[in-house]
Amino acid sequence: MSTANGQPRRRRAGLRPNGGGSPTGRRRARLLIVAGFVVSGLCGAFFYFLPVLTTALHDTGQPRPAADPGGRSVPAPAAGQPFTVLLLGSDNDRKFVAAHILTQTMILVRVVPATHQVWMLSIPRDLWVPISTGGSAKIDAAYEIGGPASAIATVEQDFHVHVDYYAWVGLNGLVNLINRLGGIDLIAQMPVLDDFYPADLAGGDPYGYRRVVVLPGPQYDQGLLTLEYVRSRHGDLLGDIARSKRQQQLLVDLRAAAHALSIADLPSLVSALNGQFHTDLGLGQLSSLLPLARGITSASVHELVMLPPDFTYGTTDGQDVLFPNWPAIQQLVASAFPTA
Amino acid sequence: MRVRPLAAAVLLAACMAAFGFGVWRGLGALQTHFPKVRPDQSHALISLPGTIYVAQDGVLYALRGQSFTAITGVSGRWTQPTVVPGGGGLVAVSQTINDSNLVRMAANGSGRRLLTHNANPVQANNHWAYYPRLSPDGRTLFYAYDLHDPAASYNVTFAIMSQPLGGGAPTQWTTPNPYTGGDVQPVPLPDGGLVYSKWSIDSAGHTYAQLWLQSGPGQAGTPLTTPASDCQEPALSPNGRLLAMICVNARSQQDTLAVAGFNDHVLGPRRVFATGPMPASPTWSRSGSGLLFLAPVGRLGPFQLWWLPHPLARRPGPPVQVTTGLDLTATSAVAWG
Numbered sequence: 001m002s003t004a005n006g007q008p009r010r011r012r013a014g015l016r017p018n019g020g021g022s023p024t025g026r027r028r029a030r031l032l033i034v035a036g037f038v039v040s041g042l043c044g045a046f047f048y049f050l051p052v053l054t055t056a057l058h059d060t061g062q063p064r065p066a067a068d069p070g071g072r073s074v075p076a077p078a079a080g081q082p083f084t085v086l087l088l089g090s091d092n093d094r095k096f097v098a099a100h101i102l103t104q105t106m107i108l109v110r111v112v113p114a115t116h117q118v119w120m121l122s123i124p125r126d127l128w129v130p131i132s133t134g135g136s137a138k139i140d141a142a143y144e145i146g147g148p149a150s151a152i153a154t155v156e157q158d159f160h161v162h163v164d165y166y167a168w169v170g171l172n173g174l175v176n177l178i179n180r181l182g183g184i185d186l187i188a189q190m191p192v193l194d195d196f197y198p199a200d201l202a203g204g205d206p207y208g209y210r211r212v213v214v215l216p217g218p219q220y221d222q223g224l225l226t227l228e229y230v231r232s233r234h235g236d237l238l239g240d241i242a243r244s245k246r247q248q249q250l251l252v253d254l255r256a257a258a259h260a261l262s263i264a265d266l267p268s269l270v271s272a273l274n275g276q277f278h279t280d281l282g283l284g285q286l287s288s289l290l291p292l293a294r295g296i297t298s299a300s301v302h303e304l305v306m307l308p309p310d311f312t313y314g315t316t317d318g319q320d321v322l323f324p325n326w327p328a329i330q331q332l333v334a335s336a337f338p339t340a
Numbered sequence: 341m342r343v344r345p346l347a348a349a350v351l352l353a354a355c356m357a358a359f360g361f362g363v364w365r366g367l368g369a370l371q372t373h374f375p376k377v378r379p380d381q382s383h384a385l386i387s388l389p390g391t392i393y394v395a396q397d398g399v400l401y402a403l404r405g406q407s408f409t410a411i412t413g414v415s416g417r418w419t420q421p422t423v424v425p426g427g428g429g430l431v432a433v434s435q436t437i438n439d440s441n442l443v444r445m446a447a448n449g450s451g452r453r454l455l456t457h458n459a460n461p462v463q464a465n466n467h468w469a470y471y472p473r474l475s476p477d478g479r480t481l482f483y484a485y486d487l488h489d490p491a492a493s494y495n496v497t498f499a500i501m502s503q504p505l506g507g508g509a510p511t512q513w514t515t516p517n518p519y520t521g522g523d524v525q526p527v528p529l530p531d532g533g534l535v536y537s538k539w540s541i542d543s544a545g546h547t548y549a550q551l552w553l554q555s556g557p558g559q560a561g562t563p564l565t566t567p568a569s570d571c572q573e574p575a576l577s578p579n580g581r582l583l584a585m586i587c588v589n590a591r592s593q594q595d596t597l598a599v600a601g602f603n604d605h606v607l608g609p610r611r612v613f614a615t616g617p618m619p620a621s622p623t624w625s626r627s628g629s630g631l632l633f634l635a636p637v638g639r640l641g642p643f644q645l646w647w648l649p650h651p652l653a654r655r656p657g658p659p660v661q662v663t664t665g666l667d668l669t670a671t672s673a674v675a676w677g
Contacts, residue, residue, distance in 0.1 A: 043360045047364055181372075193522075195463075210463070211439075216539070218643075220670055242541075299592060
């Protein structure tokens with residue numbers, strides 16, 4: 001075969017169905033084709049996991065801001081070593097600007113990977129404590145004042161405990177996450193009735209109230225009903241303490257739900273948490289937690305809750321607060337968490 | 341036939357792009373899904389006698405043979421159907437955002453009549469009504485109703501009420517423990533008494549339920565189960581001699597379906613059935629030969645209907661799955677008419 005000017009047409013290896021050309025050229029062509037498919041597959045996987053990567057870049061591995069008075073003086077625990085996480089949860093009911101919201105949920109979690117043991121201690125939001133940045137306030141204001149750094153420093157200074165990491169979740173994100181899971185199995189421990197439940201999410205009024213009822217017993221709930229279960233506090237003898245217990249229960253139930261998930265679920269999960277989650281845990285540390293979570297059973301989760309005489313009820317600055325009994329609290333904390 | 345190099349390159353590139361897209365789609369297909377269908381787009385796996393009423397996503401369905409039929413629409417957010425003895429149709433709960441009412445209807449969902457009037461323009465004056473149950477003679481309707489404490493607006497608790505099915509003033513039967521959620525799940529007894537679930541909170545902050553027996557309105561009741569066993573959701577067998585119940589282990593977040601003998605005053609030892617995770621809302625068959633209950637399939641997921649035949653046989657068989665792919669409302673015991 002020749003061109004119009006009589007020169008022989010140059011064969012291009014790999015572009016002929018009969019695999020013409022020299023053996024080296026054919027091999028190179030095959031390699032190119034295989035590489036093309038590999039790159040194409042990797043591109044498919046890359047775009048699939050792009051939300052995970054984006055979230056990893058923006059929302060994980062966040063350094064603690066300078067508001068932490070001492071900075072991180074203790075190195076992060078090595079892989080496989082016990083560590084303590086401060087879980088923070090906020091229902092940004094649109095009364096506050098995004099960066100300055102209260103944390104209705106504060107749970108200290110101690111994880112011992114070697115024995116798959118977990119301790120959880122809920123800190124009542126109304127506890128009246130010295131804030132790390134100065135003055136005293138309800139502990140839920142620490143995050144509002146200085147973000148995660150202030151919340152961590154306040155907990156460390158008052159509870160004599162070292163916090164390795166923090167993770168913050170917005171309760172909107174929690175709703176989305178549970179809906180993405182399809183729902184969550186839980187056993188409502190009691191009938192939850194609240195005539196003064198915030199109407200922010202379902203009612204669209206951040207200053208209004210609505211009535212909620214969560215019936216007791218085993219059930220498979222969607223996000224909003226689950227949120228009502230863990231957020232309601234008025235109709236319960238123990239108020240915020242009972243709510244803390246239900247929040248710990250939800251963490252255990254979420255861990256159980258995580259058993260059914262695979263890595264393919266990650267993109268939609270992080271999409272569900274879009275803007276509603278940040279942590280100073282790195283992506284690698286987070287991913288190492290997944291197999292750890294699978295190894296943890298209900299029996300190895302120890303739930304600690306503060307009850308009187310860990311605090312006394314009182315009023316200050318016109319607010320109903322809980323006055324801490326520090327010796328009792330620090331004794332409770334020391335039973336599960338290493339002191340700072 | 342020879343293929344031009346450019347065309348071959350384009351074809352290969354298209355194949356590669358398709359492969360990349362396939363990887364993207366394939367990873368998406370690996371996501372965990374709990375498939376969920378409407379009951380009337382599904383069929384039961386086995387056939388049970390009579391008509392069984394269930395709730396899913398605010399709609400009531402009747403199961404006859406292996407086919408479901410919707411007997412209500414979505415509006416009304418229906419749940420907790422119960423059968424009126426003597427072929428008197430059904431009573432079910434219709435919910436809105438701030439109240440719920442009991443509604444009587446024919447077995448096919450027609451001819452609805454409001455039995456309670458709990459909606460009020462003033463939000464604080466709304467009420468809930470749940471867990472309707474008829475007395476064995478079908479004349480008296482029992483249910484859980486939220487009481488408002490005029491001295492403490494946060495103290496909203498359920499109490500058991502009764503009222504004539506044909507209309508009349510309600511009577512308060514029970515006095516709930518304050519700030520506990522209260523008393524729910526009434527089971528009227530043939531002798532005029534009542535079994536129900538009562539919630540309490542102990543000094544250590546533990547919340548628990550007990551089955552409670554009461555002989556009349558306002559009478560002092562007696563517990564049938566211990567606080568430690570945390571039992572609720574009672575279901576009385578047709579002959580009145582057996583009580584099925586759900587007992588919760590709050591520590592492990594698991595529960596069991598149990599059956600105990602009942603002589604109108606005390607419960608016998610509980611016999612626990614290994615029924616897998618999270619059994620809920622037991623209901624006896626009309627003949628008393630078996631129990632229907634709701635539970636997920638496997639470890640987790642939406643609730644399906646299960647049938648436990650002959651639970652008191654020396655060697656009861658395993659529960660039989662009745663439905664698949666549904667998301668039945670677990671707090672709504674099935675009604676068997």
